Amino acid sequence: MGKGYFISKPVAVVVLVGAVAAAATIIALSVVFAQEKAKNQSPTTTVGPSTTSTPKEPWQHFRLPQSLKPITYNVTLWPRLEPDSDGLYIFTGNSTVIFTCVAATDLILIHSNKLNLTMFGDHHVKLTGLNGVPAPSIKTTWLEPPTQYLVIQLNSPLEASSMYELYTGFVGELADDLGGFYRSEYMENGVKRVLATTQMQPTDARKAFPCFDEPSMKAVFHITLIHPPDTVALSNALPLGKFFCSVYPTCFQGSTFFTLDTVPLILLCITLFLLLQITIWARKEAILQDQGSYALSKTGPILDFFEDYYNISYPLSKSDQIAIPDFSAGAMENWGLITYRETALLYNPLVSSNGDKEWIATVISHELAHMWFGNLVTMRWWNDLWLNEGFATYVSYLGANFAEPTWNMTDLIVLNQITGVMGVDALASSHPLSSNEGDVMRPEQISELFDSITYSKGAAVLRMLSYFITEEVFSKGLHVSTYLEEFKFSTTVYQDLWKHLQMAVHEAGIQLPDTIEVIMNRWILQMGFPVVTINTQTGQISQEHFLLDPESVVETPSEFNYEWIVPVTWMKTGGDEQMYWLVDKEVIATQTGTNTNMKIGSNEWLVANINMKGFFRVNYDSQNWENLIDIPVINRAQIIDDAFNLARAKIVNTTLALRTTQFLDKEVEYMPWEIASRNLNYFTLMFDRSEVYGPMTAYIKKQVTPLFNYFKNITDTWKKIPERHTDQYNQVNAISMACSSGVEGCQELVTGWFREWMANPVNNQIHPNLRSTVYCSALAAGTMEEWDFAWTMYRNATVASEAEKLMWALSCTKEPWLLNKYLQYCLDPEKIRKQDAASNIVNIANNPIGQPLVWDFVRSNWKHMINYGAFSLGGLINGVTKRFSSEFEYKQLLQFKEENEAQLGSATMAVQQALERTQTNMKWVNLNKKPVLDWFISETTSPK
Template sequence: MFLSGYWLQVVLSWAVVAFATATVVVAVQKAKLEKDLQDVQNKIDIYEEWNGESTHRMKREDTVKYRLPTALVPTHYNLYWHPDLETGSFTGQLRITINVVEATNQIVLHSYLLDITNVYVLNREVDKFELEEERQFLIITLTEELPKDARITLGILFGGQMKDKLVGLYSSTYLNEAGDTRTISTTKFEPTYARQAFPCFDEPALKATFEITVVHPSGSYHAVSNMQQTESNYLGDFTEAIFETSVSMSTYLVCIIVSDFSSYSTTVRANGIGEDFSMQAYATSHQIEKVEFALEFGAAVTEYYIQYYKVPYPLTKLDMAAIPDFASGAMEHWGLVTYRETALLYDTSYSSTANKQSIAGTLAHEIAHQWFGNLVTMKWWNDLWLNEGFARFMQYKGVDAVHPDWGMIEQFQIVALQPVLVYDAKLSSHPIVQKVESPDEITALFDTISYEKGGSVIRMLEALVGSDKFEEAVTNYLVKHQFNNTVTDDFLTEVEAVVTDVEIKKLMLTWTEQMGYPVLNVSKEADGSFQVTQQRFLSNPASYDEAPSDSEYGYRWSVPITYITDDGTEGSLIYDYDVETVPIFVASTVQWIKLNVNQTGYYRVNYEESLWTLLIQQLISNPDSFEIADRAHLLNDAFALADASQLSYRIPLEMTAYLGQERDFVPWYVAATKLRSLHRSLMFSEGYVTYLNYARSLIAGVYEEVGWTVDADNHLKNRLRVSILTTACALGVPDCLEQAAQRFNAFLLNPTSRPSPDLREIVYYYGMQQSTSQSTWEQLFQLFVAETDASEKLKLMYGLTGVLNSQTLFNFLVLAGDENIVRSQDYFTCVQYIAANPVGESVVWEFFREQWLQLIARFGLNNRNLGRLISQITANFASSVKLEEVQQFFVKYPESGAGANSRLEAVETIKYNIEWLARNHADITDWLSGTASALTKKTQL
């Protein structure tokens, strides 16, 4: 079967439009580009010097002492804030009670972007105070030295701005049902933004209690904070809200909100571990009904955590709020968790099955932090993974406890583990425990290593020691260190205390102190045993020559190995990092072995070819002989190893023959993701049509089975349906494109009758892709602008980026810069959507090469989303020309802020893409031409 006429036209259109885009850009920027091209070789040389010196640059930055002096320890803040919603400014005053632990004549604390109008110390004389911008310090010099063990009270009057930012104390707006603009004020302090709202000792170990008063407009407005409100003073146009004194906590957990939001409430049952307490959910009044799912789930998962941790929740309330403008997905402020609207609000009219799961996962993550992160906090950001890795691990347990039919334990593989294995197989990765000092380095640490690798390694540790012992260790850790700060060793000490037969610390140091992970190579010996060796896994073979050897463990790991065999034998052992090989002895009748049961281990497994063949035969003859997680694992490892040229591509391609029998979401998600990836990689290569025919044949049976009718109460079937339909449309299956187009056109004729929320992104995107009418795009754009539901707005935005017209995509990119059209919080998502469209890729790249300074002015180099933007929009570049352009860009703009690692990742990824096709194209093409036709017949239903 050849390409359908339409799909061939699409492919040609992509090529023609991409060329047309490049032509337009060259015409507009001709003089500049000609000059750049003349200088390119010189600049590449400079870049390579920069790239090689990046580590030294980082070390030079470390010579600036960003940490506060240790002479003073705050114990209590009395904090008074007045956010002025009309002017967008705020004023405040505070008194900090401070213990002097070392004699000093200076008080040094953090303050950034604040106007300091007065500084005083009770019963002491202030000589002077000054702001140091680079370290974001407020340095107060006294006329006399403060003696050790003294207790002082520091007072400061200050003010600042709330507009045009999403961190610190900032303002947010929304339209109410009447169409009026309403303004609120809220906070986002993690990791280093509390200092933008009030002068403070803004380090996580410097915990203190907080007594907060907030002034808000009288009438419909109110204020909420971490603790319960105890008093209200009416002042006419304004009202003072006074809150009870908090427990001891880090500055980044402080939160206030001034709004006219409505709220619903429920009660969380402690069930004998502490006291019952209230949970309220806040949202704009016209959306308050959308918090019902979050309240129901939030209470249930909190009750599960109380029983799991066996530690009472230490506050008297746990509230949640949906903020119209929010930089992160959510933030775990103690007692008042804040969320993007899409992360909290659920409406069956707008929210898909994936939206529902995402909301539950986000709530479970943030509520897990109330103990692991808030009650016990890392001493310094080096150990951020103790917060984020554990919360990522726990969120899957939490959602599974409330919704066991969602298969969340298996979904950990595809959402957390497998994606970070891709990132961590690059030289631009970093260890879990990473030294950071500056605010840019700190904010950059909030990445997939701290979250996904951290969670994956904790999951591996739980599997090693057993869930009961692990739970016991967690309880002991929380009880021992509550209201204090810890380092990684403190947590591992508690785990090791409940395990008698494993040196937990020795094992875990190989995972936390060095980046990357191993691939275990398995061969069968003449005596019937299996021999296992290890080496570091790198996705690009060329990286092995460049890989550093600076780890004291030699980039070897102590690996907890689990295995199953064809005769049902199960076993486990530990492969110590300092041992060359380990044997696995089994019965002489055993034919095959499968390591890393359910992929709980953070490593890959490669088998000698004869063993791969036996595993494939078993998959084809009886897929159910492997658990869901093991089928997903075999697929993922086989393709990853082939991509890295450690395995013939014949192996994963032959493995796909079993997919005709696969009907579970998790394995199909792995397969479908790879089918789409190969489609993009092979699109303009010889053998593309053959690949397309084969890929379509693999998906044909399951496509017919899932259909276009959404199940009311089948979560995993709905997730499978979306994955299959998305892949079928991406592969150009004619019926899929026709179905999407029919539904899209029907929707435009009657916009009040929309497709099922599960189908909307598919219908909007592929319906838009097939339209050649500018008026159609304009109609969808107007619906997008008018939409008030945040979840639906993102779906419409995604649909708009499916158009195959470079000028339209460029126009949308320009429009997206208008805060009234695309909120700042959604801007980077919009850009990524456009760049993911092959037609939009070059449009986005050329646009941001020219607009980089404007982006820096708007978002700042400390913004980690901006820092990651270049690596995201260049992720599919696969030519030496594009590589040179990216390197040249980095030379032109050497200041990277929070994006230093992402720049290294971008270059590494492009080099990998260039080499991937050269290494694998012939292997794939030969297999497709030689054997795909026979396998195609077997897989068609």
């Protein structure tokens, strides 16, 4: 890294003044748009024939025909940052796209959604031939809302191999709907500030300007942003340049964002002998509080890591990263201009926790990984979204580990990504990572793919692949002259990656049981994963499809019959790690050679899937399970997680799973405690309304008390914070579980801290790491006084991560009337931002008192909630229904599905998964309630 320095005046300012006549025309159009909107008319007022259930006409299909290919766009946008007389914010603009006619056609289809082109009269669309080629005259145009097309019928065909220019003028609403070209607002010194920003993934570029809105339609973009001279405009490239990409990812960022007296942090550094400008943008107050410094300090090292990892220089001359007050996703990998939620980019060491810092590092790493894998090279269609997002998720932990080498991020991926998604993929209603292009057509089907399977399972199987071919070979398969070099500025499919990784494997001389394509297709083309069963008495090893409900019917067929080629790492007592490839459904491993002898003695243990390198669960014979209960620290977390999930699937007894937690009263490491806490949380969800809850809480209290006292001692009675990253996390676990289970002194400790803050609101002495659990515990034990104080502090918070902690804590109260009031706040963006509404509702549902209130609230307000953004609906349904475990709740959920079938949208798959999960929960509770109750009573009443 070169020497950095700060400058006060942004170098990426574009101040453009249009011609007087053009400006007058656009202003007049804005008035017309406001009048039309005031009449409650849709911006797309001219529509064509309705789309039938069986598409017959080209404009009734959701995929573009391949007859036209864009080359360049010239896009001009003018967002209005002040409302008109009717209170509307609008933007106006025009776009000129040059395209090649690949095959003769008399029809032009181009995406356009919620844009009004008819206000431009007869001149809203103009077609021109280039290079002396005459353009056919336009017969008619209309907007086709179901498929979101501007349809242009011509009187004669376009000529194949000829180039044409299509001009469109349009007006749109700069709405606060978090999609397309939209409006975000924030307060600064009591004054409301408005900014215009974008979120175009996956299908909302068409809301900003007419475009060929598919990932394979890459083109060069020239962007002009018109804005007041006291504001800053940013785009993907430096001013007066050109930008090459498709409309995925976002090809411009119309962020007319800050007044010029805002001082952004700008670092100029030398990277591979190129001048690279790295800039962090945020609200003025956040910048003045130095909240961008951590992101700035880590962006350069992470970029360095990926340049080395990919062996290709960063493709652009600058990297802008911008924190948006209202943002539906966590971040968006716009090439050269990455947008973030404030919590994913801004860090204040006085307020933010170590968890906040880790989140920022991994999100930045994820988005920067996309600059190559996703942007430089893009998937051809959304059915391979997992390739983009799964890859970026996996390597984000490598990049974050490079930037923060003491955090052990390469292990934390197991907790953060892998264990959770296995619960989703163990449902019969899961889905494969990759599907046929024809199965993913509509925008809502595309949005459904942005789930944990795509991100987390995608990361898990790629991590598994990198382990068995080695990380060095995996990285080499991406290097220059191979994958990224061949497909740069183009699109690809997953088979291309397998091909290039196979070349690297062959060059390295690595022996595999089959080709990478044959091995990996079993992991991506069929849903689910196996449970590998090892009998250490006979050496037999076998696999079968793991389902949480083994009686559930898997309706999705698999050409591989739900069998996998499984890389099984394993070790015995005192032995070294070994590797065995399970290529059959069942085999005696000892027959393949002495190096795979899985037989052990009566006092030995064998553990498989070391460090959870493979995406599968492991079961053993009963004797080995008994021996594993006393295993050393290595793999303790995995053994707990496997045992509990095998018990949920009725493969082992639930009491055996519970016995894997008996050693916790002597455990101080984070990963075993975190895994145990997550699995015991399922018991809490199932039993916190039954007689099991009391004995279960007593058991947790018994196990966590030594951990609470351990951290009390090493922190000098809570005066210090542990040094290790994971110890800081485990200190939070100790306090949270101790307070919720009634450990002596815990509740008094946290309420005392909170009361001290209430007495002196400007001097919060609670350490940032502990604030979430302290706030929640204090509000759970408190009254309206504590709740009102927390609400006031939330409203006044100037750091997004602090606001997020308080927002969560407000859901912890035990007062139903306060929870109901809080739910109503979720419908008011002046109180709870739209970006936070769904997650906040889920937070309230996590409270056993709030859960029935939330379920009533969601059903009553579903039609309102579907307007809060497609990214949040699936998570909302999953969060609200995860406690469901009765016949009555199942029938209510089924009724909800039937009544809202046409309005589930991107929540369709989540509702189906919730129904299956509810049935699984019902069976599990009926089977396990009595033995679990008996076990907890026995453990808490018998002497040690």
